[in-house]
Amino acid sequence: MSDIKYKYLKYNIEKSICTLFINREEYLNALSIKVIKELIDFYNWANQNQNIKVVIMTGSGDKAFVAGADIKEMSNLDASDSKSYALLGQQLTITIENLSKPVIAAINGYALGGGCEIAMACHIRYASKNSKFGQPEVGLGLIAGFGGTQRLPRLVGKGIALELLLSGKIIDAEEALRIKLINKITDNDKLLDECYKLADQINNNSPVAIRYTITAINKGESAQIEKALNIESKLFAKTFSTSDCKEGLASFLNKNKPKFSGH
Ligand code: CAA
Numbered sequence: 001m002s003d004i005k006y007k008y009l010k011y012n013i014e015k016s017i018c019t020l021f022i023n024r025e026e027y028l029n030a031l032s033i034k035v036i037k038e039l040i041d042f043y044n045w046a047n048q049n050q051n052i053k054v055v056i057m058t059g060s061g062d063k064a065f066v067a068g069a070d071i072k073e074m075s076n077l078d079a080s081d082s083k084s085y086a087l088l089g090q091q092l093t094i095t096i097e098n099l100s101k102p103v104i105a106a107i108n109g110y111a112l113g114g115g116c117e118i119a120m121a122c123h124i125r126y127a128s129k130n131s132k133f134g135q136p137e138v139g140l141g142l143i144a145g146f147g148g149t150q151r152l153p154r155l156v157g158k159g160i161a162l163e164l165l166l167s168g169k170i171i172d173a174e175e176a177l178r179i180k181l182i183n184k185i186t187d188n189d190k191l192l193d194e195c196y197k198l199a200d201q202i203n204n205n206s207p208v209a210i211r212y213t214i215t216a217i218n219k220g221e222s223a224q225i226e227k228a229l230n231i232e233s234k235l236f237a238k239t240f241s242t243s244d245c246k247e248g249l250a251s252f253l254n255k256n257k258p259k260f261s262g263h
Pocket of ligand 1: 026027028030031067068069070071072089110112113114115117136137140142143144145146148
Protein backbone atom coordinates (compact mmCIF):
# COMPACT_ATOMS: atom_id res chain seq x y z
CA MET A 1 0.00 0.00 0.00
CA SER A 2 2.69 2.52 -0.79
CA ASP A 3 3.90 4.43 -3.76
CA ILE A 4 7.57 5.09 -4.36
CA LYS A 5 6.64 8.47 -5.84
CA TYR A 6 5.69 9.85 -2.47
CA LYS A 7 7.58 10.16 0.78
CA TYR A 8 4.68 11.52 2.85
CA LEU A 9 1.65 9.90 1.25
CA LYS A 10 0.32 6.37 0.99
CA TYR A 11 -2.68 5.23 -0.94
CA ASN A 12 -4.57 2.21 -2.12
CA ILE A 13 -7.29 1.77 -4.72
CA GLU A 14 -10.10 -0.73 -4.28
CA LYS A 15 -13.47 -0.83 -6.08
CA SER A 16 -12.66 2.57 -7.68
CA ILE A 17 -12.20 4.13 -4.23
CA CYS A 18 -8.78 5.59 -3.51
CA THR A 19 -7.90 5.86 0.18
CA LEU A 20 -5.17 8.42 0.71
CA PHE A 21 -3.20 8.62 3.95
CA ILE A 22 -1.18 11.72 4.82
CA ASN A 23 1.74 9.89 6.30
CA ARG A 24 3.74 12.04 8.69
CA GLU A 25 2.47 10.61 11.93
CA GLU A 26 5.39 11.72 14.15
CA TYR A 27 4.45 15.37 13.44
CA LEU A 28 0.71 14.72 13.59
CA ASN A 29 0.65 14.84 9.77
CA ALA A 30 1.57 18.55 9.75
CA LEU A 31 1.69 20.07 6.27
CA SER A 32 5.28 20.80 5.34
CA ILE A 33 5.96 22.27 1.89
CA LYS A 34 6.98 18.80 0.68
CA VAL A 35 3.70 17.30 1.94
CA ILE A 36 1.69 20.04 0.25
CA LYS A 37 3.56 19.56 -3.06
CA GLU A 38 3.04 15.79 -2.91
CA LEU A 39 -0.68 16.31 -2.24
CA ILE A 40 -1.04 18.64 -5.24
CA ASP A 41 0.76 16.12 -7.43
CA PHE A 42 -1.39 13.28 -6.09
CA TYR A 43 -4.70 15.09 -6.72
CA ASN A 44 -3.72 16.09 -10.26
CA TRP A 45 -2.83 12.47 -10.95
CA ALA A 46 -6.00 11.11 -9.28
CA ASN A 47 -8.13 13.51 -11.32
CA GLN A 48 -6.90 11.89 -14.55
CA ASN A 49 -6.88 8.31 -13.28
CA GLN A 50 -9.80 6.35 -14.76
CA ASN A 51 -9.54 3.73 -12.00
CA ILE A 52 -10.45 6.27 -9.32
CA LYS A 53 -14.01 7.52 -8.84
CA VAL A 54 -13.87 8.74 -5.24
CA VAL A 55 -10.96 9.79 -3.00
CA ILE A 56 -11.08 9.36 0.77
CA MET A 57 -8.38 11.41 2.51
CA THR A 58 -7.33 10.66 6.08
CA GLY A 59 -4.38 11.01 8.44
CA SER A 60 -1.97 8.25 9.43
CA GLY A 61 -2.18 7.08 13.03
CA ASP A 62 -5.06 7.52 15.44
CA LYS A 63 -4.34 11.00 16.77
CA ALA A 64 -4.52 13.46 13.92
CA PHE A 65 -6.02 14.10 10.52
CA VAL A 66 -3.64 17.07 10.10
CA ALA A 67 -2.45 19.27 13.01
CA GLY A 68 -1.90 22.26 10.73
CA ALA A 69 0.74 23.83 8.59
CA ASP A 70 4.26 22.96 9.73
CA ILE A 71 5.02 25.53 12.44
CA LYS A 72 8.76 24.85 12.48
CA GLU A 73 8.97 25.43 8.74
CA MET A 74 6.84 28.57 8.98
CA SER A 75 9.16 30.03 11.61
CA ASN A 76 11.83 30.38 8.89
CA LEU A 77 9.66 32.23 6.38
CA ASP A 78 9.85 35.94 5.64
CA ALA A 79 6.96 38.01 4.26
CA SER A 80 7.74 37.17 0.64
CA ASP A 81 8.23 33.41 1.26
CA SER A 82 5.06 33.33 3.31
CA LYS A 83 2.97 34.76 0.46
CA SER A 84 4.21 31.95 -1.83
CA TYR A 85 3.58 29.50 1.00
CA ALA A 86 -0.05 30.64 1.40
CA LEU A 87 -0.53 30.48 -2.38
CA LEU A 88 0.82 26.93 -2.43
CA GLY A 89 -1.56 25.87 0.35
CA GLN A 90 -4.41 27.62 -1.44
CA GLN A 91 -3.47 25.87 -4.68
CA LEU A 92 -3.90 22.57 -2.85
CA THR A 93 -7.32 23.52 -1.49
CA ILE A 94 -8.49 24.79 -4.89
CA THR A 95 -7.27 21.58 -6.54
CA ILE A 96 -9.20 19.44 -4.05
CA GLU A 97 -12.35 21.57 -4.22
CA ASN A 98 -12.44 21.49 -8.02
CA LEU A 99 -11.55 17.85 -8.48
CA SER A 100 -13.91 16.24 -10.99
CA LYS A 101 -14.56 13.40 -8.53
CA PRO A 102 -15.74 13.57 -4.93
CA VAL A 103 -13.20 13.87 -2.13
CA ILE A 104 -14.35 12.72 1.31
CA ALA A 105 -12.34 13.89 4.32
CA ALA A 106 -12.17 11.09 6.90
CA ILE A 107 -11.17 13.20 9.89
CA ASN A 108 -9.58 10.95 12.47
CA GLY A 109 -8.34 13.31 15.19
CA TYR A 110 -6.92 16.85 15.20
CA ALA A 111 -7.93 18.97 12.19
CA LEU A 112 -6.33 22.27 13.14
CA GLY A 113 -5.29 25.30 11.10
CA GLY A 114 -4.23 24.08 7.66
CA GLY A 115 -5.73 20.67 8.57
CA CYS A 116 -9.18 22.14 9.08
CA GLU A 117 -8.65 24.17 5.90
CA ILE A 118 -7.91 21.16 3.70
CA ALA A 119 -10.86 19.32 5.27
CA MET A 120 -13.09 22.28 4.36
CA ALA A 121 -11.92 22.06 0.74
CA CYS A 122 -13.12 18.43 0.57
CA HIS A 123 -16.63 17.85 -0.77
CA ILE A 124 -17.84 15.87 2.26
CA ARG A 125 -16.52 15.58 5.84
CA TYR A 126 -17.03 12.55 8.08
CA ALA A 127 -15.29 12.65 11.46
CA SER A 128 -14.57 10.20 14.25
CA LYS A 129 -15.85 10.93 17.78
CA ASN A 130 -12.33 11.83 18.96
CA SER A 131 -11.85 14.57 16.33
CA LYS A 132 -11.00 18.13 17.26
CA PHE A 133 -11.31 21.20 15.07
CA GLY A 134 -10.05 24.75 15.18
CA GLN A 135 -8.21 27.62 13.55
CA PRO A 136 -5.63 28.47 16.23
CA GLU A 137 -3.50 30.69 13.95
CA VAL A 138 -4.25 33.93 15.85
CA GLY A 139 -2.48 32.49 18.89
CA LEU A 140 0.64 32.13 16.74
CA GLY A 141 0.37 35.73 15.55
CA LEU A 142 -0.90 34.58 12.13
CA ILE A 143 -4.13 34.39 10.27
CA ALA A 144 -5.49 31.31 8.52
CA GLY A 145 -3.72 31.20 5.17
CA PHE A 146 -4.99 28.15 3.25
CA GLY A 147 -8.53 29.45 2.72
CA GLY A 148 -9.83 29.41 6.31
CA THR A 149 -11.02 33.03 6.40
CA GLN A 150 -13.03 32.39 3.23
CA ARG A 151 -14.32 28.81 3.38
CA LEU A 152 -15.22 28.75 7.10
CA PRO A 153 -17.78 31.60 6.84
CA ARG A 154 -19.20 30.03 3.69
CA LEU A 155 -19.68 26.73 5.54
CA VAL A 156 -20.81 27.79 9.00
CA GLY A 157 -21.84 31.45 8.58
CA LYS A 158 -19.94 34.64 9.33
CA GLY A 159 -20.71 34.91 13.05
CA ILE A 160 -19.58 31.43 14.03
CA ALA A 161 -16.59 31.63 11.67
CA LEU A 162 -15.49 34.85 13.34
CA GLU A 163 -15.92 33.28 16.78
CA LEU A 164 -13.65 30.37 15.81
CA LEU A 165 -11.10 32.42 13.87
CA LEU A 166 -10.80 35.15 16.52
CA SER A 167 -10.76 32.92 19.62
CA GLY A 168 -8.64 30.14 18.11
CA LYS A 169 -10.65 27.77 20.30
CA ILE A 170 -10.68 24.04 19.67
CA ILE A 171 -14.08 22.37 19.34
CA ASP A 172 -15.05 18.70 19.52
CA ALA A 173 -16.86 16.64 16.89
CA GLU A 174 -20.33 17.20 18.45
CA GLU A 175 -19.90 20.96 18.22
CA ALA A 176 -18.46 20.69 14.69
CA LEU A 177 -21.55 18.72 13.64
CA ARG A 178 -23.89 21.21 15.35
CA ILE A 179 -22.40 24.14 13.39
CA LYS A 180 -22.40 22.05 10.17
CA LEU A 181 -18.63 22.07 9.80
CA ILE A 182 -18.86 18.29 9.36
CA ASN A 183 -21.51 16.03 7.85
CA LYS A 184 -21.39 13.09 10.24
CA ILE A 185 -19.76 11.68 13.39
CA THR A 186 -18.77 8.01 13.52
CA ASP A 187 -17.30 5.69 16.14
CA ASN A 188 -13.51 5.98 16.02
CA ASP A 189 -13.05 2.49 14.55
CA LYS A 190 -15.92 2.83 12.04
CA LEU A 191 -14.78 6.03 10.29
CA LEU A 192 -13.33 4.49 7.14
CA ASP A 193 -16.15 1.91 6.88
CA GLU A 194 -18.73 4.71 6.97
CA CYS A 195 -16.77 6.60 4.30
CA TYR A 196 -16.62 3.46 2.13
CA LYS A 197 -20.41 3.03 2.48
CA LEU A 198 -20.93 6.58 1.25
CA ALA A 199 -18.37 6.16 -1.54
CA ASP A 200 -20.19 2.99 -2.71
CA GLN A 201 -23.48 4.89 -2.85
CA ILE A 202 -21.81 7.67 -4.85
CA ASN A 203 -20.28 5.11 -7.20
CA ASN A 204 -23.73 3.71 -8.11
CA ASN A 205 -24.41 7.02 -9.83
CA SER A 206 -23.30 8.57 -13.10
CA PRO A 207 -19.71 9.92 -12.90
CA VAL A 208 -20.64 12.62 -15.44
CA ALA A 209 -23.61 13.76 -13.35
CA ILE A 210 -21.39 13.78 -10.27
CA ARG A 211 -18.78 15.87 -12.07
CA TYR A 212 -21.37 18.39 -13.28
CA THR A 213 -22.95 18.59 -9.82
CA ILE A 214 -19.59 19.53 -8.28
CA THR A 215 -19.05 22.11 -11.03
CA ALA A 216 -22.55 23.59 -10.63
CA ILE A 217 -22.15 23.98 -6.86
CA ASN A 218 -18.61 25.39 -7.02
CA LYS A 219 -19.29 27.81 -9.87
CA GLY A 220 -22.69 28.85 -8.56
CA GLU A 221 -21.65 29.33 -4.93
CA SER A 222 -20.31 32.83 -5.30
CA ALA A 223 -22.49 33.90 -8.23
CA GLN A 224 -25.64 35.93 -8.08
CA ILE A 225 -28.75 33.64 -8.17
CA GLU A 226 -29.79 34.23 -11.82
CA LYS A 227 -26.22 33.55 -13.00
CA ALA A 228 -25.98 30.52 -10.74
CA LEU A 229 -29.25 29.08 -12.09
CA ASN A 230 -27.96 29.70 -15.60
CA ILE A 231 -24.86 27.63 -14.80
CA GLU A 232 -27.16 24.85 -13.55
CA SER A 233 -29.45 24.83 -16.58
CA LYS A 234 -26.49 24.75 -18.99
CA LEU A 235 -24.99 21.77 -17.19
CA PHE A 236 -28.42 20.09 -16.96
CA ALA A 237 -28.75 20.42 -20.74
CA LYS A 238 -25.22 19.08 -21.23
CA THR A 239 -26.08 15.87 -19.40
CA PHE A 240 -28.70 15.10 -22.07
CA SER A 241 -26.02 14.53 -24.69
CA THR A 242 -24.19 11.98 -22.53
CA SER A 243 -24.42 8.18 -22.68
CA ASP A 244 -24.83 8.16 -18.91
CA CYS A 245 -28.07 10.12 -19.16
CA LYS A 246 -29.47 7.82 -21.86
CA GLU A 247 -28.45 4.81 -19.78
CA GLY A 248 -29.95 6.22 -16.56
CA LEU A 249 -33.31 7.15 -18.06
CA ALA A 250 -33.64 3.94 -20.11
CA SER A 251 -32.66 1.75 -17.17
CA PHE A 252 -35.37 3.31 -15.02
CA LEU A 253 -38.01 2.71 -17.69
CA ASN A 254 -36.78 -0.85 -18.31
CA LYS A 255 -36.52 -1.49 -14.56
CA ASN A 256 -32.78 -2.33 -14.87
CA LYS A 257 -29.86 -1.24 -12.76
CA PRO A 258 -27.95 1.36 -14.85
CA LYS A 259 -24.42 0.63 -16.00
CA PHE A 260 -22.78 4.03 -16.28
CA SER A 261 -19.74 4.43 -18.54
CA GLY A 262 -18.86 7.90 -17.30
CA HIS A 263 -19.34 9.44 -20.76
N1 CAA B 1 3.66 21.81 12.86
C1 CAA B 1 4.82 21.17 13.15
N2 CAA B 1 4.92 20.20 14.06
C2 CAA B 1 3.79 19.88 14.74
C3 CAA B 1 2.55 20.50 14.49
C4 CAA B 1 2.51 21.51 13.51
N3 CAA B 1 1.38 22.15 13.17
N4 CAA B 1 1.63 19.97 15.33
C5 CAA B 1 2.26 19.05 16.05
N5 CAA B 1 3.56 18.99 15.71
C6 CAA B 1 4.62 18.12 16.25
C7 CAA B 1 5.02 18.56 17.65
O1 CAA B 1 5.94 19.62 17.60
C8 CAA B 1 5.62 17.27 18.19
O2 CAA B 1 6.91 17.11 17.65
P1 CAA B 1 8.17 16.79 18.65
O3 CAA B 1 7.85 15.42 19.19
O4 CAA B 1 9.37 16.83 17.76
O5 CAA B 1 8.13 17.84 19.72
C9 CAA B 1 4.75 16.20 17.55
O6 CAA B 1 4.12 16.81 16.43
C10 CAA B 1 3.65 15.70 18.47
O7 CAA B 1 2.90 16.81 18.92
P2 CAA B 1 2.67 17.17 20.49
O8 CAA B 1 3.74 16.56 21.31
O9 CAA B 1 2.46 18.65 20.58
O10 CAA B 1 1.29 16.38 20.73
P3 CAA B 1 0.18 16.74 21.84
O11 CAA B 1 -0.75 15.59 21.84
O12 CAA B 1 0.83 17.14 23.11
O13 CAA B 1 -0.59 18.03 21.26
C11 CAA B 1 -1.66 19.33 19.56
C12 CAA B 1 -1.33 17.92 20.09
C13 CAA B 1 -2.65 20.03 20.52
C14 CAA B 1 -2.32 19.17 18.19
C15 CAA B 1 -0.36 20.19 19.47
O14 CAA B 1 0.60 19.42 18.76
C16 CAA B 1 -0.53 21.48 18.75
O15 CAA B 1 -1.05 22.44 19.32
N6 CAA B 1 -0.09 21.55 17.47
C17 CAA B 1 -0.16 22.78 16.70
C18 CAA B 1 -1.58 23.07 16.22
C19 CAA B 1 -1.63 24.38 15.46
O16 CAA B 1 -1.43 25.45 16.02
N7 CAA B 1 -1.95 24.29 14.15
C20 CAA B 1 -2.07 25.46 13.30
C21 CAA B 1 -0.79 25.70 12.60
S1 CAA B 1 -0.78 27.25 11.78
C22 CAA B 1 -1.51 26.98 10.29
O17 CAA B 1 -2.00 25.91 9.99
C23 CAA B 1 -1.49 28.17 9.37
C24 CAA B 1 -2.33 28.09 8.15
O18 CAA B 1 -3.52 28.36 8.13
C25 CAA B 1 -1.71 27.76 6.90
